[in-house]
Amino acid sequence: MSGLFFIGLSLPILDTILTAIIHSNTLKQELNLLGFDQIGIVKAQRLNAEAFQLESWLNKGYHGQMSYMERYFDIRIDPDKFLPGAKSIVMMSLNYFSDIEPKTPKVSRYALGEDYHKVIRKKTKAIVAYLKKEYGDIAIRGFVDSAPVMERVWAEKGGLGWNGKNTLTINPRKGSWFFLTGFMTDLMFDHYDDPIRDHCGTCRRCIDACPTNAIHQEGYLLDASKCISYLTIELRNAIPKEFHNQMEGWVYGCDICQEVCPWNRFAQPSNVEEFNPNPDLLKLGTKDWLELSDEVWGNLTSKSPIKRAGLEKLKENVKLILE
Ligand code: SF4
Ligand code: SF4
Secondary structure (H helix, E strand, C coil): CCCEEEECCCCCCHHHHCEEEECHHHHHHHHHHCCCCCEEEEECCCCHHHHHHHHHHHHCCCCCCCHHHCCCHHHHHCHHHHCCCCCEEEEEEEECCCCCCCCCCEECHHHCCCCHHHHHHHHHHHHHHHHHHHHCCCCEEEECCCCCCCHHHHHHHCCCCEECCCCCEEECCCECCEEEEEEEECCEECCCCCCCCCCCCCCCHHHHHCCCCCECCCCCCECHHHCHHHHHHHCCCCCCHHHHHHCCCEEECCCHHHHCCHHHCCCCCCCCHHHCCCHHHHCCCHHHHHHCCHHHHHHHCCCCHHHHCCHHHHHHHHHHHHC
């Protein structure tokens, strides 16, 4: 075993005597080797203030048709319900930036490469294997995007960045072009990370640049039901008329509030090979999209997150930007 020691030798209760404390730096080094950029470790605790904010956000209907956001509310706000006995949450980021400028019809950068869920899950499996080998039969449960875990809240608490006015996690050195992932565990660490301060200041570029006014005027609050990402991917009905002239060429997702953010000016392309933009996807023009057969679509998106929207929806989105 490495990076582990014991505390509480004078305490009478046996399980306290054998409370294992892991060196956080040892784990961080391992996670760096797997390619994760920033790593923050926080104590698992119930999210009381955030529970109130989530409830209020849902009550306003800002999640639109994403009814899955209403489900598992208790699990979202309580790590102990996600992983009974959870003591710590380890949050990590993985850069997906590519410096290729999206051309109309535009696809959000995160979706140009392979499906991040699969890429990250592979890495998470390696983490679980490493931790079990080092520390024995521990409780551990990973998450990437689709689990009922408030990832941005934990990332902020772990100092990966502050949650900007565009509601994304922003790191002062890396910007915001990264995926968030993490795991909960019953392991305890010798050091826990602290949040960093908000550097948005008086900037409001994202608020002013958002074509659909999805970001509230004061920032930090998103009406996702107006966001182009939601409209082009999640919304099952036709995109409402009021948004038709506001899509700015986007047919899958939208990067505008990241493109305008000054903290992204030093962004470096990802070195995760799987996130390299698929050249076949990049060369599709408007006419190509509209003529795509099911078969070509299937091949093109077999490893891509784009398949989430479905070909029919994509074609509708493309037609809309031609109006
Ligand atoms: S992704 Fe686009 S539509 Fe959504 S909040 Fe950002 S700028 Fe607005
Ligand atoms: S664009 Fe400005 S206000 Fe918006 S998230 Fe970035 S720094 Fe904050």
